[in-house]
Structure formats: structure tokens, C-alpha cells
Amino acid sequence: MDIKQERQGTTLKLALSGRMDAVTAPQFNTLLEKELDGVTELILDLAGLEYIASAGLHSLLIAQKRMKHLGEMKLIHVGDNVRDIFEMTGFSSFLTIESAE
Template sequence: MEIKKEQNGSVLKLALVGRLDAVTAPELDKVVQNELTGVTDLTFDFSELVYVASAGLRVLLLAQKRMKKQGSMKLTHVNSDVKDVLEMTGFIDFLTIEE
């Protein structure tokens, strides 16, 4: 997986490319743990994300919990396969998803 970062002040956009699974989730977890200080608006761009596994969902949950305290978080360009996983796991109920 590749993580493309765009930051403008307190706004951070993370575009994920490839698969968010047990192998790649630790890389995203490092970003969530270390690079959200001062961020009030976090966007995950999923336009090039083809798959998400439970390890990836865990990182999204941690990011959501952190951003709930310091600002907002949203997912954009979520494809139907990833959206199906979010629906089946109930994550769609508490994550903000924009088209």
C-alpha cells in the first residue's frame, strides 16, 4: 500500500493506494499515531484503495476516536467492495463517508 499525504495547515488528506490489510495496516497506524498532532480535519481518500481487512478497520477506528476529540474525519471515494465491508462490520454507522 502507498500513502500519499497532502497537508495544508490543520487539514490533512491521506490517499491510500492498494490494499489496507494486516501487512500494510501498521504503516497507516504509524501515520495515525505520529502525524495527527494539530490536525483538525482528516480526510482519507479511498479512490485507489481496493481492499480493506480487519487490521485496516482497526486503524480507521483508532483514527476516528482520535479525531473525534480534536476535529473531524471523513472517507471519500469509497468503492463498492470497501463500502460492503464497512456495512457488514457496522463501521458505516459511525464513519462519515462522502462521495
């Protein structure tokens, strides 16, 4: 998985591409631990994310819980495959997923 980050003020945008699984999710977790200080808005751009496994879902759950205390987290550009996984697992009921325009 590749992660590109862009920070503007208190907004952190992370563009994820590839696969988020047991091998790559720790990379995401480590990045969040280092970069969330002072962040009130976390935007995850999932346009390039092809697949998310249970370890990736767990990482998103942790990120969501942390951001609930700091501000907000939203997911943008969620592809059909990943959106289907969110819907099947119930994650779509508590994650803020911006609809494609």
C-alpha cells in the same frame, strides 16, 4: 499499500491505495501517530483502496476515536468493495462517508 499525504493548515488528506491488511495497517498507524499534531480535519481518500481487512478496520476505528477528540474525520471516494465491507461490519453507521457526486 501506498499512502500519499497532503497537508494544508490543520487539514491532513491521506490518499490510500492498494490493500489495507495486517501487513500494511501498521504503516497507516505509524503515519497517524507522527502527523496528527495540530490536525482538526482528517480526510481519507479511498479511491485507490481495493481491499480492507479487519486490521485495516481496526486502524480506522483508532483513527476515528482520536479524531473525535481533535476534530473530524471523513472518508471520500469509497469504492463499492470497501463500502460493502463497511456496511457488512456496521462501520458505515459511525464513519462519515462522503457520497459520490
